[in-house]
Amino acid sequence: PLHYLAPTxxxxxxxxxxxxIAVSAAATTRDDLTGYAEYAGWSHTLHRSHPGGHLxxxxxxxxxxxxxxxxxxxxxxxxxxxxxxxxxEEAAGRLAFRKEFGYVLLHRCxxxxxxxxxxxxxxxxxVQAIYADTGDGFRPYEQEPGLQLAAQxxxxxxxxxxxxxxxxxxxxxxxxxxxxxxxxxxxxxxRPVG
Numbered sequence: 001p002l003h004y005l006a007p008t009x010x011x012x013x014x015x016x017x018x019x020x021i022a023v024s025a026a027a028t029t030r031d032d033l034t035g036y037a038e039y040a041g042w043s044h045t046l047h048r049s050h051p052g053g054h055l056x057x058x059x060x061x062x063x064x065x066x067x068x069x070x071x072x073x074x075x076x077x078x079x080x081x082x083x084x085x086x087x088x089e090e091a092a093g094r095l096a097f098r099k100e101f102g103y104v105l106l107h108r109c110x111x112x113x114x115x116x117x118x119x120x121x122x123x124x125x126x127v128q129a130i131y132a133d134t135g136d137g138f139r140p141y142e143q144e145p146g147l148q149l150a151a152q153x154x155x156x157x158x159x160x161x162x163x164x165x166x167x168x169x170x171x172x173x174x175x176x177x178x179x180x181x182x183x184x185x186x187x188x189x190x191r192p193v194g
Contacts, residue, residue, distance in 0.1 A: 044154075046069070047067055047192070049155075051063070057087060063163070066079060067108065067156065079106055082138060101184070112135070114130065116128050118160070128152075
């Protein structure tokens, strides 16, 4: 059964109809959490993020990160293939950049690779394109239909956390050439992630 805890605070929010709605911070708990987030047969492993310089495209200046299991070897040939692929995607108009800054996460998962191309758009919004290479070259990652779409896993979010803080510093700066260079030089250091 569900147990309702007493609300700790109530806040009024405007509703499009012109009325206000009271929303409380009440929480619920369950007596039985069996079956929730157990992931039988799987164990989380340590990964490392490795800054990989920059990828400069006509419409975007991107920081590059390689992410792989702590024991996995680097695969520079895959990184170069990914860079060539992104240049071709922009040239073909499938990636439409607007003179933006951002970063790329090339994440090795066993023998497969996922690549998130993230840019800061309209000042403070992160926009992302996801690609996968399962052995036959990079292709757009096909999501399952619905509103709940894959974004990033816990390892990738570690680097994104750093990038969010770096971008926030840039937004609070004069946003001049020195501030732009400071953002581009501010890589998440090579370290264990996830």
